[in-house]
Amino acid sequence: MGKFEYAPAPESRDVVALRESYGLFIDGDFVPGQGDGVFKTISPATEEVLAEVTEASPADVDRAVSAARRAYERTWSVMPGRERAKYLFRIARIIQERARELAVLESLDNGKPIRESRDVDIPLAAAHFFYYAGWADKLEHAGFGPDPRPLGVAGQVIPWNFPLLMLAWKIAPALACGNTVVLKPAETTPLTALLFAEICQQADLPPGVVNIVTGAGPTGRALVAHPGIDKIAFTGSTEVGKEIARAAGRRKVTLELGGKAANIVFADAPVDQAVEGIVNGIFFNQGHVCCAGSRLLVQESVYDEVLASLRRRLTTLRLGDPLDKNTDVGAINSPAQLAKIRELSDAGEAEGAERWSAPCELPVKGFWFPPTVFTGVSPAHRIAREEIFGPVLSVLTFRTPAEAVAKANNTPYGLSAGVWTDKGSRILWMASRLRAGVVWANTFNKFDPTSPFGGYKESGYGREGGRHGLEAYLDV
């Protein structure tokens, strides 16, 4: 079957008004950095420079932490929960009102398809603020004692794969519990965080409650090491997570780190649904997802059928302009990430796995990698052990449920897992044995503000979302 030809259906960029350069958001205002460091943020789909952004120095971080401390002591921690709640509801509403602007900006800066930023990232970010807003005046009923107290100033470092959504996961519960925050967005995707700063201004959020410092690793390190930080929250690589765990000392830390999830397909699973789940599991957001189903475990008896159907489905994926509403697979976020994906894919081939990529034309400019499937993968291969964080699927097989569990758990990670079967008792049996913080049964990559998310083992500790997510920001 030939691919349908689609006319381009680009979302308009007009809704976004980019500034030429951005300062830091400290104490309610955009201010220039004290050093002279700046960096450019580009569109990974075209390599077009979008804006110049300030690289926060340790002195800037110190200023932001002081502002957060003042706001914590004088305003936010003493404000009744019902008032804090109303600020958060306001923020949720403004995110909804400016949703299209945020979605376009996110796709521009990150490279993800507009379909995903519009239908997943931004609505979930708004929902997260709406959910935690409701907790702000009910904390005494959350099961952490009669008067749970906030921790103080939270230092938060977030990744580039879901920029605004990760911001929401961090800021909404922190503020609901009465903490103030200094947040560092990823250096390749700072723009929606800076637009969020404007949203805080529109919401009349008291100055200093939210501070945004842009920069790369050194800025993050300065933030985490700052003695004025009472709580550290980090989402990113396991390697940096361990560094943060060591730097944290006696402060409370939550870490949401890497993963190498198994997506397990049993012979009795409905193949078409499972294949949709496999595709969504690893090619959603170009595979830049910590909980991506990057290891496909297929029961031997349906291996041929599942693989044939998967390959057929992958030929229909549309890769290209992130702002095109028909696009399924967008750009790889950065040249560094593209290099990592290429390195691991080459290692997969060199170690003897068989590589197959969906036939698609890659744009000349920008950073791109075609949806790729490796078969004949052994559990010892690097592509079965290391997080690739790209659109690369490693396929392994199994015979018995016990073997599937053993292979799925054979990793230092433990963030998520998927199970596809028509048999209810087997789902529950598998779910209870998979060492992972989220188990998707007959679905994959579903997220909700009410649903706790986080890892076992080296995928980190603490939970984000739901009642559980409050604990990360309370002194309990």
Next chain:
Amino acid sequence: MSETVPASRLAVRKTYKLFIGGAFPRSESGRSYPVTDHKGNFLANAAMASRKDARDAVTAARKAVAGWSGATAYNRGQVLYRVAELLEGRRTQFTAEVRAAEGVGARAAESAVDATIDRWVWYAGWADKISQVRGSANQVAGPYYNISLPEATGVAAVLAPQDSSLLGLVSVVAPAVVSGNTVIAVASESRPLPAVTLSEVLATSDVPGGVINILTGRTAEIAPWLASHMDVNAIDLTGAADDAADDLADAAADNLKRVIRPRTADGDWTGSPSLHRMHAYLETKTVWHPTGI
């Protein structure tokens, strides 16, 4: 002289050994160290556990995880309750040992033992309730059934408090085992004897071998091996020296162990415990499934 007093009988002394995988080995290193009472009088020689003993204990604890965490919560509750029954039967012995170890009066020792027994009972009762308190059904915005449940994190290393030889030990071990974790406990270094006697209680109760392992010796020597062990999932630093705790936490980050730091309230083990220790050994697993016909 004693020969002239026929009523006096030479006591048969007990050899205080390690408790690993349900057995009572001496330290593989062949080492022991003298334990004295608070006045400096010799009480016994205790085994001085080595790195190898610690690693053996981790192996035993790992082996026991599947069975213990896979047992029904009702079963775990009953098994732990039975430990309390056996402790009650040895109340006099424990009182004497706590008294000798801690140098407290008879009344104080007795109340520490009573509190210890009551604490086992309290924790035993949590076995089939923690999931209801800690779990949740989550109302997601879509046609999905979504539930979050706590699960044991796995193998826990517990550095027991140095002062409270029995009540303190039980207060840090029970919250880990009740939810299905298995434990390697390092007993109070200078007051280890009540812990060894506790291991005899455990051996004759229904607690499966390897679920609770007890080491005696130098905390500072054993703790780093447990903190850096890649098959240990959590570590409680309560019994670590203040200046050692940060280094141990550092080593624990190698595989992102869950680290439990002592809290101010921990000085007084007689107070009613909060849930934070039980929580620290629990992971939360969230399961999604579509609803539909």
